[in-house]
Amino acid sequence: MASVVVTGTEQLLLLELFAIFVSAKVVGELFERMSLPSVLGEILAGALLGPYALGWIPTSDVIHSVADLGAIFVLFSAGLETSPAELIRIGGKSMRVAAAGVIVPFILGFAYMKLSGSPSSEAVFVGAAMVATSVGITARIFGDLHLLSTETVKIILGAAVFDDILGMVMLALVGGLASGGVNWLHIGILIGEAAGFALFMLFVAPRIVHRIEPRVEQLSMQNASLVVALAICLLLSWLAVKIGMAAIIGAFFAGLVFADYAPQWNLFPRVAGITEFLAPFFFFAIGARLNFSVLKGEILVAAAMISVLAIVSKVIGCGLPVMGQGWRVVLQVGTGMMPRGEVALIVALVGLQSGIVSQSTYAIVVVMTAVTTILAPPALRYLFRDEIREHREERVPEPVQL
């Protein structure tokens, strides 16, 4: 038992916490300096220092629990950035882009794995992992390019949020498959549950929060708003697991419920502190489960093929609903929807831990995530070159007027 007393266990745990946190952040920093997403660096740190490569840093049960808490807060933070009111308002185009961008990758991913001889259950996991665009990475890229106010970018971000929700529903399904096998009645119930959960969170829960809000302000405790948000986050994470979904689905929707109150309740810096502390353990743990040595021969070919399909399928799927606006917009939207992230990795992890997904297939998904995330920024910089130039030209007059 770890404790505040001077014990070997505690010393080891503190050393593990320190080593994981610092190595993840150092490799993340190196990636940032190469204009690559730091998340990939944190995963690479785990892959390099974890049991399959150098084996310098063991990951104990406690570390895995901390990593799970990290995943919960990564998704809680993502939810906090997702206003349900705005989502309902955007509606239309973003939703069509999202839906088509979910169906095409899933079918292509499933078909490829099935044709290359994988069992259906494993193919379902790969398809599901190809579904969700990473809102976080996408928003970050467009933010860096100063394009967040562009019409096309707004559609992309709205669609990315919708397909995160669809990705969550998909995860609920594959999670159900993981625990119960393929059973159509069971799948029907799960779809109903997941859809009901999502609709309740989008339409009902924000009204409940609106009602209790004045009472939260009357509480005598310090940081009452944060405490209430954290309690709901833990409650919904538990509830999600209880009804057969992943904990992070509950966490994401908990964030979504508080999104409209986050600025007023000053939730961002305080939740960001928790996420900043816990998230590196999650991404490190993702990497620590990656066995690089399986990436050779046909697995490497499969990883390359799945990566290509992940790109092509989003361009086709997300491009279809905006065909009327010309090829340039099709490519912009499709490429903008390309980067996969935490949801893809979690789907793969759920599959790996339940024994349905093999080490090789897990590696394929991690490679696909890395490839789509690495290629997106330069591709977008090229495809949006006119908008970027316009933006620069708009800003040029400023110094002249001084």
Add this chain to the structure above:
Amino acid sequence: MASVVVTGTEQLLLLELFAIFVSAKVVGELFERMSLPSVLGEILAGALLGPYALGWIPTSDVIHSVADLGAIFVLFSAGLETSPAELIRIGGKSMRVAAAGVIVPFILGFAYMKLSGSPSSEAVFVGAAMVATSVGITARIFGDLHLLSTETVKIILGAAVFDDILGMVMLALVGGLASGGVNWLHIGILIGEAAGFALFMLFVAPRIVHRIEPRVEQLSMQNASLVVALAICLLLSWLAVKIGMAAIIGAFFAGLVFADYAPQWNLFPRVAGITEFLAPFFFFAIGARLNFSVLKGEILVAAAMISVLAIVSKVIGCGLPVMGQGWRVVLQVGTGMMPRGEVALIVALVGLQSGIVSQSTYAIVVVMTAVTTILAPPALRYLFRDEIREHREERVPEPVQL
């Protein structure tokens, strides 16, 4: 192994996390409404729902590790509020108040336990637990009374910070005793180590932070300042354990090192978020280890006696250096230094976990902490009644001038 996959272990862990967080916060809220410190409510929640009373909430190994992280962040936050530059500047009177206020309680506590038949090692722990005034609780009480700018209160708060540091050194000593037994050479080395650590942290480390500060701002990662502070917190916590002290000593000094940069680096809200999330698990765990049923007969008498001694010894010890200013100031300073808090509880916990301190003695220390903390606010409101009235009168003209 806990995991993001749907498992019984994960479900149980999430339920434990939710139940502990919410029960601690609810009882804490009830305490706040009765004008009692919420920390005591969080401890009571653990005592009521933990294994010794109702037994509704088990505390697993993972929960204990989370509780340990909570203790680390409680002390890291306390350190962040303690500017080394200001500490060095206040010096003089506060330091004398602190030193006398450490020696007298330690001697009285040790003597009482020894005379009532406890072994020396256990008596040392009780004496050590009576040493440290809780800066957090003291600052909170005077803040609520709007007296933080009063000269006497400044002396009290400065002294409370100094005796936290002395309490840390004391904890290093008793921690050393816990692992190695009474050995004068060993104690000498420990005093040297603890004093060296404290002096290094007060005088050298802030200059190092001053040097690296421009480099931290050049880092590409997001939240670079928070990441650096967290990394140092984990490093010093591990280092403290490594050289034979408690992890929280390292965490406290890590906070102290960054105290002068906390506002500029925007550390307060983000670290407060982490502490707010993790601390309830620590206080709940403190309570969960408390066996109420031992509190009867002679143990109850001892608890009452130790509580009285804890009060009297601070009034005598802290009052001595300010004797020249009259009895009123003696009582004000002594009573202001009365509330014990996290350090006392941690000292008792270290003793309990190492097997030196019995269940009964642990209960005595927890009762002493609760009694001193509960009595301080009304006593101070009485002793500072003139200052409070003056403060109110100063504020009365305002509406008239409107």
